[in-house]
Amino acid sequence: LAKTTQPISMDSYEGQEVNITCSHNNIATNDYITWYQQFPSQGPRFIIQGYKTKVTNEVASLFIPADRKSSTLSLPRVSLSDTAVYYCLVGDWGLDKIIFGKGTRLHILP
Amino acid sequence: DSGVTQTPKHLITATGQRVTLRCSPRSGDLSVYWYQQSLDQGLQFLIQYYNGEERAKGNILERFSAQQFPDLHSELNLSSLELGDSALYFCASSVGRAWTEQFFGPGTRLTVL
Numbered sequence: 001l002a003k004t005t006q007p008i009s010m011d012s013y014e015g016q017e018v019n020i021t022c023s024h025n026n027i028a029t030n031d032y033i034t035w036y037q038q039f040p041s042q043g044p045r046f047i048i049q050g051y052k053t054k055v056t057n058e059v060a061s062l063f064i065p066a067d068r069k070s071s072t073l074s075l076p077r078v079s080l081s082d083t084a085v086y087y088c089l090v091g092d093w094g095l096d097k098i099i100f101g102k103g104t105r106l107h108i109l110p
Numbered sequence: 111d112s113g114v115t116q117t118p119k120h121l122i123t124a125t126g127q128r129v130t131l132r133c134s135p136r137s138g139d140l141s142v143y144w145y146q147q148s149l150d151q152g153l154q155f156l157i158q159y160y161n162g163e164e165r166a167k168g169n170i171l172e173r174f175s176a177q178q179f180p181d182l183h184s185e186l187n188l189s190s191l192e193l194g195d196s197a198l199y200f201c202a203s204s205v206g207r208a209w210t211e212q213f214f215g216p217g218t219r220l221t222v223l
């Protein structure tokens with residue numbers, strides 16, 4: 001599993017766009033990049049997954065540069081309810097050990 | 111609602127005791143995963159089952175065991191409980207073997223006194 005580095009915490013304001021960057025310098029050719037969101041006392045929720053370039057769904061966008069050594073989760077126009085911990089995971093489909101790490105605590109202010 | 115169910119929601123027991131946590135995956139999902147989340151350790155992967163067979167093992171203690179039954183529900187057995195086993199235990203499921211898109215249940219909060 002490629003080691004990932006994320007900011008421990010971030011603050012932003014309602015209505016702003018929030019970008020959370022994850023570094024994964026030793027990402028392997030077969031690795032995918034996956035982001036999860038977790039609210040207090042709830043299980044993580046899958047947000048988005050990508051391999052290269054840009055992926056967008058109804059919740060977020062994921063930007064992956066050509067070298068794939070980092071990725072950025074973009075949350076458009078955040079609200080208070082987006083306050084949560086966001087995890088970046090990198091690995092291939094056959095991974096036999098799953099590591100969530102510490103994640104990024106995002107705090108949205110009114 | 112993820113479609114994954116876990117019972118019980120809360121469990122309070124004493125040190126040295128044994129408990130069983132139950133998980134029903136989403137309809138059609140063949141993989142079940144178990145995680146432990148405590149305040150100081152974060153979310154720790156314990157074990158994965160795929161279609162009844164153990165597929166991957168993480169930081170699961172020898173005092174803990176799990177199994178997946180023919181109807182695909184899974185149970186996590188925790189024995190000789192210690193105070194440090196107090197945590198939230200999550201079950202997740204996915205369609206196939208791949209771990210990347212998992213659907214998590216609401217969790218079981220275990221308190222060991």
